[in-house]
Amino acid sequence: EDKVVQSPLSLVVHEGDTVTLNCSYEVTNFRSLLWYKQEKKAPTFLFMLTSSGIEKKSGRLSSILDKKELSSILNITATQTGDSAIYLCAGTNTGGFKTIFGAGTRLFVKA
Amino acid sequence: NAGVTQTPKFQVLKTGQSMTLQCAQDMNHNSMYWYRQDPGMGLRLIYYSASEGTTDKGEVPNGYNVSRLNKREFSLRLESAAPSQTSVYFCASSELTGDNSPLHFGNGTRLTVT
Numbered sequence: 001e002d003k004v005v006q007s008p009l010s011l012v013v014h015e016g017d018t019v020t021l022n023c024s025y026e027v028t029n030f031r032s033l034l035w036y037k038q039e040k041k042a043p044t045f046l047f048m049l050t051s052s053g054i055e056k057k058s059g060r061l062s063s064i065l066d067k068k069e070l071s072s073i074l075n076i077t078a079t080q081t082g083d084s085a086i087y088l089c090a091g092t093n094t095g096g097f098k099t100i101f102g103a104g105t106r107l108f109v110k111a
Numbered sequence: 112n113a114g115v116t117q118t119p120k121f122q123v124l125k126t127g128q129s130m131t132l133q134c135a136q137d138m139n140h141n142s143m144y145w146y147r148q149d150p151g152m153g154l155r156l157i158y159y160s161a162s163e164g165t166t167d168k169g170e171v172p173n174g175y176n177v178s179r180l181n182k183r184e185f186s187l188r189l190e191s192a193a194p195s196q197t198s199v200y201f202c203a204s205s206e207l208t209g210d211n212s213p214l215h216f217g218n219g220t221r222l223t224v225t
Contacts (some may be wrong), residue, residue: 001210004114004153034214036213036214041205041218041219042115042174042201042216042217042219043154043201043214043220044216045213045214045215048213088153088154090154097142097144097159097167098156098169099156099214101146101153101154102153103144103151103152104151104153
């Protein structure tokens with residue numbers, strides 16, 4: 001059965017800290033790994049990763065995929081209170097419409 | 112810049128009642144999806160529509176039906192609501208068919224079945 005597991009489930013840090021969120025996946029015919037940020041309502045897209053070892057970066061956020069270890073990490077440097085959210089990781093398969101989501105990591109950044 | 116619009120935002124039903132959740136997107140996307148989100152379980156796919164005129168079951172389709180009314184609209188119907196269907200429901204769309212484009216989500220419908 002396909003699955004995506006995220007760790008930790010929740011995390012509390014102080015502003016300015018650097019955090020690393022983890023995602024491991026078992027997806028048949030794996031195609032891509034996606035990260036979303038969910039604040040109060042709709043998840044919003046952050047990154048799509050398809051190749052191992054190539055870092056994607058957007059401001060203070062970055063992510064990388066390791067296809068050998070079937071995992072990905074999302075790094076957030078110099079965290080701000082606005083980074084408080086649930087971060088969702090999802091895996092997709094080739095040729096299908098299946099996007100398997102993890103349960104998410106709830107991040108709380110204290111001022 | 113509406114994106115994906117869902118209605119209603121909140122709904123309370125009694126067991127056995129029926130209702131339809133509406134979803135519309137204005138991005139000219141081909142594919143549309145319905146997910147439910149429950150604590151500790153992530154987002155689970157209920158039904159999807161790869162393109163106008165087609166619908167397929169996802170991971171948790173029991174108790175639900177869908178209609179792809181046209182390219183813009185994709186509705187989710189609960190014929191006889193059960194407490195197990197208490198959840199937050201998200202509609203999503205994607206530009207490309209298949210597996211290579213991210214999902215764009217609506218703001219969700221919080222449904223409580225008593």
